[in-house]
Amino acid sequence: MSTDLLGLLPLSALAPALVAATNDTRWTEVDAELITGGKSNLTFGLSCPAGELILRRPPTGELLPRAHDMVREARVQEALAGTAVPTAAIVLVDDGNLLGFPFYVMEKVPGHVVRGDLPAGYATETDERRAIGEGFVDTLATLHAVDYEAIGLADYGRPEGFMARQVRRWTGQWEASRFEPVAEIEELGARLAAAVPAQQRTAIVHGDYRLDNVVLDSTAPGRIAAILDWELSTLGDPLTDLGLLLLFWREEGEPELSLIPGVSHLPGFPSRTQMLARYAETAGVDLSDMDWYLAFAHFKFAVIAQGVAARSRAGAMGGQDFGDLDAEILGLGQRGLALL
Structure with a gap:
């Protein structure tokens, strides 16, 4: 992670929580990268020798009332986990005590997130x-x-x-x-x-x-x-x-x-x-x-x-x-x- 992003996501405090949530000590070596394109909350890709996860947190600065509720966002995904609605599994949720802001971590679901272009060779027919x-x-x-x-x-x-x-x-x-x-x-x-x-x-x-x-x-x-x-x-x-x-x-x-x-x-x-x-x-x-x-x-x-x-x-x-x-x-x- 670049020095500029360290203030957005303090990895030294996050790593032990990931180890506890996954029961995998390899998350001690966690690295993070900001996934650009998000217009509201900030989304990070987390990686270590154990694999990849996704973390979401609110933007910095003063927030509008009732906006950017991370705990609520995680709750609905957890509730839908047993239904026919496809969602990512939630790994860790915190209301702000751990990092100073609320966030949650979920699995990284394999596949394509399509924005302005289709991936090369994908859905050509x-x-x-x-x-x-x-x-x-x-x-x-x-x-x-x-x-x-x-x-x-x-x-x-x-x-x-x-x-x-x-x-x-x-x-x-x-x-x-x-x-x-x-x-x-x-x-x-x-x-x-x-x-x-x-x-x-x-x-x-x-x-x-x-x-x-x-x-x-x-x-x-x-x-x-x-x-x-x-x-x-x-x-x-x-x-x-x-x-x-x-x-x-x-x-x-x-x-x-x-x-x-x-x-x-x-x-x-x-x-x-x-x-x-x-x-x-x-x-x-x-x-x-x-x-x-x-x-x-x-x-x-x-x-x-x-x-x-x-x-x-x-x-x-x-x-x-x-x-x-x-x-x-x-x-x-x-x-x-x-x-x-």
Whole structure:
């Protein structure tokens, strides 16, 4: 680990805890590397002669209220371990006593995390790319079908009034992190608050379901090996996940989201219409209000982008710089308003 990163992850205190958690003294020699690309929490690859693990911790600096809850993020993965939802096994969780900040360590699931490009030679055929889309949306439907009470998550959120609270929450996050007012974002938030649709059902909501938050099996592209990044998960309206999926699922000729480049616009991937139809068939739900949920996804992601910009400007992202996001935030507001 470089000297610059030692302050982000004190290995001398971490190593004994890893030895105790794994019952393997080889973790005394742990090394770490910051995995770039994360826009919220900081993710590190841990390695030693025993193998590899993944550690997640909050960004540095002042945090927004209720954000970056590492213990909560680990809890949902532990609860889902015995279900059909693929997750990484949790190795170690600490609420802040050990390193001075909360963190958790999980297994490193083998496979591909796909961001702006497909790995060389991977999913080159049309049927493989179609399988990625279908497996991706089917895994979301599988998550939404989990009996959350049966796995001990009945208290994981407050489903009643979920979407109205979501709009209020992200409006509050916007006000806490914006540099200056943006009329389109503020109008979008107000219009969403005035027309919240009735919630059809309650499910575990991932909160940030997109292709680079899953691990794709390296030999079977249609199989999701693990869902990652559960920071925003809760109990609520599952259509909010579907709205985000559609926002990030670009089609050919559409502008790229600078923070979430993606590959779904490449030939062979299913269209948004096909993804929607697949989810509707699997989940058996009414999707007539999807324009509202997609508009909400634009609003939420605009606020997330503003938070990324604020943390980057404050130097809280381990030296990562995501550039000027003002135009992207404005565009998200404009497209969200158009949907309504």
